[in-house]
Amino acid sequence: MTAQPLAPFPPHPAPGVAAATTELSKVYGSGDTRVVALDRVSIGFREGEFTAIMGPSGCGKSTLMHCAAGLDSASSGSVRIGTTELSTLNDRQLTELRRDRIGFIFQAFNLLPTLTALENITLPMDIAGRRPDQAWVQRIIGMVGLTDRLSHRPAQLSGGQQQRVAVARALASRPAIVFGDEPTGNLDSRAGAEVLGFLRDSVRELGQTVVMVTHDPVAAGYADRVVFLSDGSLVDEMVRPTPDRVLDRMKDLDTTRSPLS
Numbered sequence: 001m002t003a004q005p006l007a008p009f010p011p012h013p014a015p016g017v018a019a020a021t022t023e024l025s026k027v028y029g030s031g032d033t034r035v036v037a038l039d040r041v042s043i044g045f046r047e048g049e050f051t052a053i054m055g056p057s058g059c060g061k062s063t064l065m066h067c068a069a070g071l072d073s074a075s076s077g078s079v080r081i082g083t084t085e086l087s088t089l090n091d092r093q094l095t096e097l098r099r100d101r102i103g104f105i106f107q108a109f110n111l112l113p114t115l116t117a118l119e120n121i122t123l124p125m126d127i128a129g130r131r132p133d134q135a136w137v138q139r140i141i142g143m144v145g146l147t148d149r150l151s152h153r154p155a156q157l158s159g160g161q162q163q164r165v166a167v168a169r170a171l172a173s174r175p176a177i178v179f180g181d182e183p184t185g186n187l188d189s190r191a192g193a194e195v196l197g198f199l200r201d202s203v204r205e206l207g208q209t210v211v212m213v214t215h216d217p218v219a220a221g222y223a224d225r226v227v228f229l230s231d232g233s234l235v236d237e238m239v240r241p242t243p244d245r246v247l248d249r250m251k252d253l254d255t256t257r258s259p260l261s
């Protein structure tokens with residue numbers, strides 16, 4: 001077992017850390033319906049690293065991603081993107097931060113059906129009134145193999161190609177961090193492997209920071225590091241994961257969970 005104890009994350013911005021949570025808790029509901037989805041989670045996502053978040057169903061993976069990406073608010077504790085503390089931002093500033101500094105890839109590709117692949121890729125920058133860096137955008141498009149599909153609309157593309165458009169869209173504005181929520185959940189294994197390969201290339205070749213929630217040990221095997229959640233707490237991490245080792249660790253987590261949780 002190569003899992004290592006988790007180092008406590010420093011309370012102040014650390015160099016080389018793209019995003020971090022400190023003592024992040026998230027509670028939904030109250031009284032009988034109260035659910036502690038996250039319980040004092042402190043974690044840093046280093047720049048240029050590909051991290052997978054895993055754990056049994058309901059353990060808080062999506063909640064962690066949504067809070068870390070500013071899509072949901074913390075009940076207590078803090079979240080930073082770079083040196084920006086999200087709780088200091090008003091709604092407009094938070095929207096701008098998500099648009100300008102974070103890339104998102106969801107299980108459903110979330111492309112606009114009336115726009116071409118190229119228009120979908122540059123849409124966030126168009127909305128922001130930013131001129132795309134053409135050389136960079138072309139490099140991303142070449143990396144994900146979409147050069148001859150740019151004028152196609154989503155309905156004219158396969159699922160794998162649509163997710164490649166979503167990957168290019170997430171990377172095109174050079175965000176500080178890309179968050180993926182089950183990005184291969186709707187793809188067959190070959191298309192999924194391609195998308196995961198592109199995400200890994202974006203980390204290796206472009207220095208991108210990627211954080212991905214997944215149920216799939218094979219997908220997690222593409223990451224540099226896997227962090228494991230159980231019942232809202234961070235319980236372990238694994239560096240240089242392999243699918244077999246991740247699967248073994250997940251079996252442990254599934255069997256050690258309380259039947260009531």
Ligand SMILES: Nc1ncnc2c1ncn2[C@@H]1O[C@H](COP(=O)(O)OP(=O)(O)OP(=O)(O)O)[C@@H](O)[C@H]1O
Nearest residue numbers: 028029035036037056057058059060061062063064
């Ligand atoms: N909006 C909400 N209101 C109430 N409870 C919620 C809400 N969102 C999530 N929860 C609860 O918080 C806990 C964590 O949910 P979350 O979706 O983060 O888990 P997950 O690990 O991503 O699950 P899965 O792998 O099944 O997608 C669960 O018990 C869930 O029921």
